[in-house]
Amino acid sequence: MAKYSIDLKAGKVAEDKAVSSRGETIVGIDLGTTNSLVAHVKDGKAVAVAGKDGKSVLVPSVVHFKSDGSVVVGDAAKQYLTTAPERTIYSVKRLLGKSYSDLTEVKDRFGYRIIDENEDRLVKIAVPDGDGRAKFYSPIELSARILQELKTRIEEELGTPVARAVITVPAYFNDTQRQATRDAGKLAGLDVLRIVNEPTASSLAYGIGLKDEDEGRTIAVYDLGGGTFDVSILRIEQGIFEVLSTNGDTFLGGDDFDQAIVDYWRETYTLPVNTAEQRGELRLLAEQAKKFLSGEEAFVAEYRGRELLIDRATAAERFTPLVTRTIASCGRALADAKLRVEDVDHVIMVGGSTRIPLVKRTVSEFFGREVNDSLDPDQVVALGAAIQADVLAGNQQDVLLLDITPLSLGIETVGGLMDPIIPRNSKVPTRVGRKYTTSVDGQVKLKVAVYQGERDMVADNRKLGEFVLTDIPPMPAGIPQIEIHFYLDADGILRVKATEHRSGTEQSVTIKSQYGITEEEMALMLIDSLHNAESDMQARGLAEARTEANNVLLSARKFIRQNEDWLTTGQVSEINHFVDLLSEAVAGDDKDAINNRLAELNEFTAPLAHEALDRNVAAAMKGKDLTS
Numbered sequence: 001m002a003k004y005s006i007d008l009k010a011g012k013v014a015e016d017k018a019v020s021s022r023g024e025t026i027v028g029i030d031l032g033t034t035n036s037l038v039a040h041v042k043d044g045k046a047v048a049v050a051g052k053d054g055k056s057v058l059v060p061s062v063v064h065f066k067s068d069g070s071v072v073v074g075d076a077a078k079q080y081l082t083t084a085p086e087r088t089i090y091s092v093k094r095l096l097g098k099s100y101s102d103l104t105e106v107k108d109r110f111g112y113r114i115i116d117e118n119e120d121r122l123v124k125i126a127v128p129d130g131d132g133r134a135k136f137y138s139p140i141e142l143s144a145r146i147l148q149e150l151k152t153r154i155e156e157e158l159g160t161p162v163a164r165a166v167i168t169v170p171a172y173f174n175d176t177q178r179q180a181t182r183d184a185g186k187l188a189g190l191d192v193l194r195i196v197n198e199p200t201a202s203s204l205a206y207g208i209g210l211k212d213e214d215e216g217r218t219i220a221v222y223d224l225g226g227g228t229f230d231v232s233i234l235r236i237e238q239g240i241f242e243v244l245s246t247n248g249d250t251f252l253g254g255d256d257f258d259q260a261i262v263d264y265w266r267e268t269y270t271l272p273v274n275t276a277e278q279r280g281e282l283r284l285l286a287e288q289a290k291k292f293l294s295g296e297e298a299f300v301a302e303y304r305g306r307e308l309l310i311d312r313a314t315a316a317e318r319f320t321p322l323v324t325r326t327i328a329s330c331g332r333a334l335a336d337a338k339l340r341v342e343d344v345d346h347v348i349m350v351g352g353s354t355r356i357p358l359v360k361r362t363v364s365e366f367f368g369r370e371v372n373d374s375l376d377p378d379q380v381v382a383l384g385a386a387i388q389a390d391v392l393a394g395n396q397q398d399v400l401l402l403d404i405t406p407l408s409l410g411i412e413t414v415g416g417l418m419d420p421i422i423p424r425n426s427k428v429p430t431r432v433g434r435k436y437t438t439s440v441d442g443q444v445k446l447k448v449a450v451y452q453g454e455r456d457m458v459a460d461n462r463k464l465g466e467f468v469l470t471d472i473p474p475m476p477a478g479i480p481q482i483e484i485h486f487y488l489d490a491d492g493i494l495r496v497k498a499t500e501h502r503s504g505t506e507q508s509v510t511i512k513s514q515y516g517i518t519e520e521e522m523a524l525m526l527i528d529s530l531h532n533a534e535s536d537m538q539a540r541g542l543a544e545a546r547t548e549a550n551n552v553l554l555s556a557r558k559f560i561r562q563n564e565d566w567l568t569t570g571q572v573s574e575i576n577h578f579v580d581l582l583s584e585a586v587a588g589d590d591k592d593a594i595n596n597r598l599a600e601l602n603e604f605t606a607p608l609a610h611e612a613l614d615r616n617v618a619a620a621m622k623g624k625d626l627t628s
């Protein structure tokens with residue numbers, strides 16, 4: 001199996017193509033919920049890069065679609081959060097790799113529109129355009145916009161194109177969320193060499209994990225940002241960071257500290273807070289106070305002709321319940337890792353809110369040791385990502401590199417799409433399993449076609465082999481539980497096994513993944529995927545929309561059949577009308593048209609589906625009465 005050098009060769013082959021040559025900088029990117037930033041190693045030291053104005057290294061993770069169709073990102077987009085919320089997308093990281101059913105509880109928190117369907121497909125965000133129709137964007141496309149902004153920023157700084165990056169994700173991100181992050185990178189024109197856990201990057205930023213003596217060390221990373229809190233317990237085992245446990249609160253962060261100050265002022269003074277503008281103004285003052293109190297003892301400001309005051313001790317008192325919640329999470333994380341506080345060797349502080357003195361003090365007391373807080377807590381993750389990138393570029397001689405797989409390995413899913421199971425650059429040997437199900441009622445066979453490559457449609461990738469899983473007992477679509485396992489050994493031998501869990505039926509194939517392909521060919525496949533990222537994403541979006549539409553069409557027709565006894569003829573012809581419109585859209589190749597028609601049909605049928613459910617429940621209850 002290839003050593004890392006294959007990537008450098010890939011670069012060399014590509015000298016006159018999109019990917020630049022040996023010696024290029026690989027950058028580190030922190031793609032954050034509130035802010036994102038890019039860093040690189042310069043003269044042996046990791047530094048984050050500011051924009052042209054030289055002001056801040058932070059790029060707000062906000063994307064705004066102007067009414068003329070143009071797009072702005074970062075500070076330029078943030079100003080539209082209050083004036084055009086339906087076209088200004090923030091916190092997109094919370095949606096990355098998530099399906100609608102994952103979001104039922106949180107979607108009302110957003111100022112923009114997330115399509116309201118309780119389904120397992122990945123979310124899309126509807127942004128109204130000038131003529132009242134919606135355009136649909138996936139979180140991947142939106143994240144790619146932010147990554148593009150960072151790419152431009154670092155290219156301006158370096159004066160050369162940048163094509164390769166390491167991107168960080170929270171330790172708790174699942175496989176789908178990690179793949180979504182890779183896809184966003186690809187769409188932004190970046191070859192994502194590695195997805196690194198944020199706490200791992202934070203440790204690297206402090207130089208922990210780069211030396212032999214770090215072997216066996218345990219690290220707690222405490223990350224309190226603007227809107228989220230998480231704590232991770234890591235251990236370095238044979239040079240690799242293992243995540244022992246994570247804990248946290250996805251809705252606890254700096255914003256809650258601001259609110260605590262707002263609450264204090266409103267309890268202490270009688271303040272006019274009636275309009276959204278007044279509320280916004282007061283929150284901004286509260287955030288100013290919070291930041292000021294991280295360095296000073298007392299804060300005074302004027303609000304609508306009144307003097308507002310708060311001192312550090314009062315703020316600390318108000319902050320205590322919030323900090324206590326984070327400490328409870330730390331306790332749970334330790335318990336899950338089966339460790340005591342004494343077992344922790346390093347505590348690392350990440351996120352802007354760890355500047356609050358009460359936070360530092362409380363965390364330090366809980367772990368019974370000094371915390372690492374010498375680096376800028378907003379930059380730690382990106383700096384660590386840059387160090388990891390530098391290691392991958394081979395610039396840190398004494399750090400051992402592991403064997404990796406040079407191209408992604410995956411299977412074909414509905415619509416001819418590639419579903420990568422082992423992403424390129426994964427360490428080998430490795431073993432990954434993923435669950436699938438059937439898409440048609442009574443399906444008794446499933447074809448498993450194995451592909452290698454980075455393109456979104458399998459037709460553009462290299463087919464390694466296929467087999468058919470037979471003897472699946474006939475069941476309704478979606479019920480069979482089929483698990484596909486990929487085992488890749490250090491010699492590139494891939495074994496693919498499919499198992500249907502309800503019946504125990506099983507089938508497997510063994511393939512030499514590197515057989516008959518040269519390193520040059522692999523490099524070209526990679527370059528191709530970057531060149532075609534945009535059109536691939538379009539093709540994927542269209543294929544996904546079509547698959548979804550076909551499923552909904554089937555269910556709509558079934559729904560009419562099953563409920564014809566009570567549906568009025570008017571309702572039936574309305575459903576048929578929307579069904580016809582959707583079928584027409586599916587025949588075309590406009591993804592937004594399909595999604596708009598889908599939304600219309602779903603909107604019309606949702607109340608009817610509720611009624612059907614109520615009727616079923618009522619019928620069941622009635623049955624009960626009769627028999628009891």
Ligand code: AMP
Nearest residue numbers: 034225226254255291294351352353355
């Ligand atoms: P992040 O998501 O890591 O960028 O964190 C941003 C959060 O850190 C926001 O809630 C800020 O208000 C908060 N923050 C930034 N600077 C300070 C400071 N000096 N003291 C307290 N909180 C701060």
